[in-house]
Every structure is written in C-alpha cells, then in structure tokens.
Amino acid sequence: MIGVIADDVTGATDVAAALSRAGLRTLLSLTTELEPGEAEADAIVIGLKTRSIPVADAVAQSLAALAALRAAGAERAYFKYCSTFDSTPEGNIGPVTEALAAELGARIVVTTPAAPLHGRTVTGGRLFVGGVPLDETHMREHPVTPMRDSSVPRLLAPQVAGEVGLLPLDVVRAGAMAVRDAVAAAEASGVAQLVADASEDDDLDVIAEAIDGAPLVAGSAGLIGALARRRRASGRPASAPPAGRTAIIAGSCSRRTLEQIDRFRETGAPSYRLRAERGDTAEALAAAALAWWDAHSGDRSALIYSSSPAAERDAEFPEAGELYERTAGLVADGLAERGVQRILVAGGETSGEVVRALGMGTAVVGEEAALGAPWIHDPHRDLHLVLKSGNFGEPELFVDVAGAGVAS
C-alpha cells in the first residue's frame, strides 16, 4: 500500500484523484487519526495544512502522518507538494522531505514537481507552467508563497542541509536503466535530493519504473500518477454527487480562480464579496455573509468570495489572509448547517481551514469536477465537496458545477 502525505488539502484531493484515476482504491483522510477501513485501501492520502506554517510544525505533523500511514500498513511513502513548488527559502518542501527521508532511512529522494497533465514541466531543473517559467507567471505575486525563481534545485538548496542534484532529461529519455544508474551515482556522491526533469507523462513513467520500490518519493500529482499506473488496478468507478444547488466559497487569488469568478458573475448568478477591514472579526464577516445567503440566494447556487487581484489587496493589512480563511471556514460550517449538500471551495489554504471548521475526517473520492479536483464525500455530514486548487479547472468550472442552480 502507498501512503501519501500531502502538504495541503487541495493537493491531497489532486493526488487522490490521480491514484483513483489509475484504478487504485484510495482513501482520503484529512486528519492523522485514520478510521477503520484503511486495510482494504491500495493507497491512503493524508491531507495536512503544512505548506506555509513554521518549518518545525510542518516537520512534526508530517512525521505524525508518516507514523499513522505506516501503522495502517503503508510500505512506501510519497510526499506530495505543489506542482508550482509553493514554498519559501525556509521551506517547507525541503525540510519535510529531509525529515521523512531520515525517518525512513532513505539516503536519496527523487523529487519533481512535474505534472504534464496540469501543464507543469521541468527541463534543466527549470519549472514551467504552461510553457512559461514559474517566476514569470502569476505565482510571482502569490499572497503567501511568491515564487521569484524557476530553478527547482536553486529553490530547494537553501531549504535543506543535504546536497541537491539534477537528473537531466537526456538521462530520463535514455530509459529506466540509465535513470537507475544515475540515481545510484548521485547517491554515491552524496546527493540527498535529486530533482528529476520530465516534460511528458512518458518521462514520469520511465522515472517511476526506475525508482519503484524506493521507500520515499516526493513530488506533485504527476510522479505519483506514474507510480500508480504501475500497480494493478482494483478500484471501482468513481461515483457522481447528487445534483442540486451548490455553494461556492473562493479565497484563492490565483488568476484562474479570478476568471472562474468572473464567468460565474457574468451569468447573473448571486454572489457576495467579503471585504475585511482592520479590526473585523471572522465571526462578524461570516455572519454578514450568511445573512446575505439567507436573504438573497433563494434556492439558487451562489458564490461567496474574498478573492481579489494583487493590485486590489491591501499590502498594509497582512492579517487579511488568515482572517478570510477563518471566515471561509465559518461560512462553510453555517452553510452545511443550513442543509447545503454541495460546496466547492477554491484555494488550498482556504480549503484547509474549511475542512478543519467542518471537522472532516475520512472522505470518499468521487468523480472529478475538473482534472485534479474530484468531488469528495463526507459520510458523517453527508456533504459533497470539491476542494479546488487555485490554478485548476477551466474558466467555466464554477458555472458548470453550479449547474441548473445558476439559471433557476
């Protein structure tokens, strides 16, 4: 069984979708307290919220997740981080990988954010998003983890104590044997984390063949998808959520989310923008949003959002991000109490707070609303959720997910 530790909850649903797309029976847990039932799973994904917390906390939580996965029978571990390598010079990608490797006795870890299915490729160690170097995309202005370089080895090196190396594309293209030799040579020369180039799924398949069986691998949903494709598919077809009105809660300020909001609002569907000022509390902001919901949404799908482009965000108000996250959690809880059964949340940090506020434990992975953004079902509250990574989904996603609820 494969055990996956994801550094945010949208990443966890992305990786769970990759595993279940390959036919693996996949269990998604949003806590380290695993519920019974894991014994039948081919893969267990634990979704944490460690991407931008202090390094020591991220390491401690990741080690706790690893312990839970090993206790549940995981023989291999995968550390899932973002395909846009969201991190700061301190971490947390490097230190968490290092700590997991030490715990598992892995002297070298192959790592790559490449996910060709999401348009993320790595060549010469440089990470491209849809063909554009990472540091020239909107990730440059990300509110929590601004990415100002596109070289993965350069981004990783200051985060870790061990040496960082590169597995270049020509070696990958030479086949699994060449990759195996290169990994062994890198390990012998003291490299602790080896960044792999990959620009197509075939490249990831070669890498997966070469490293299958390694105690720890790190990367995005790309490489785990390739590892999963090597296993015997035993899963069931993913189920669809019931139709009905949908609440959309958006805290992501990514360009794609902003487009999805624009498209949704252009249909004339109800929407409410949260606007925090210094001194506001999450409780008061959420109460106002829920009062709007009660008065204006009728029985239609509706959107509550704080998302705004960088130019409209208040640089003098750095606490706004956390305030909006907590507000999103309280709004989601209030909507669930009102009987809303379908909720789409946009943004990893935002989703992390929403699942915390909802008290979600284990979830069942269903069909994908968008590539890498599956419906998940919380059996305890009978709630169907999509936790959408900021950059994921077509511009029409919110309109499509809202379905008939938009027009009625």
Ligand SMILES: Nc1ncnc2c1ncn2[C@@H]1O[C@H](COP(=O)(O)OP(=O)(O)OP(=O)(O)O)[C@@H](O)[C@H]1O
């Ligand atoms: N108007 C705003 N001003 C300042 N910060 C905001 C605003 N709206 C949202 N935020 C904060 O911006 C952050 C967005 O991060 P989040 O992870 O939710 O989205 P994302 O980065 O687009 O998604 P992902 O991590 O999945 O790519 C959150 O902390 C959110 O609360």
Ligand SMILES: O=C(O)[C@@H](O)C(=O)CO
């Ligand atoms: O890898 C990705 O891009 C996503 O799964 C994610 O982690 C964004 O939060």
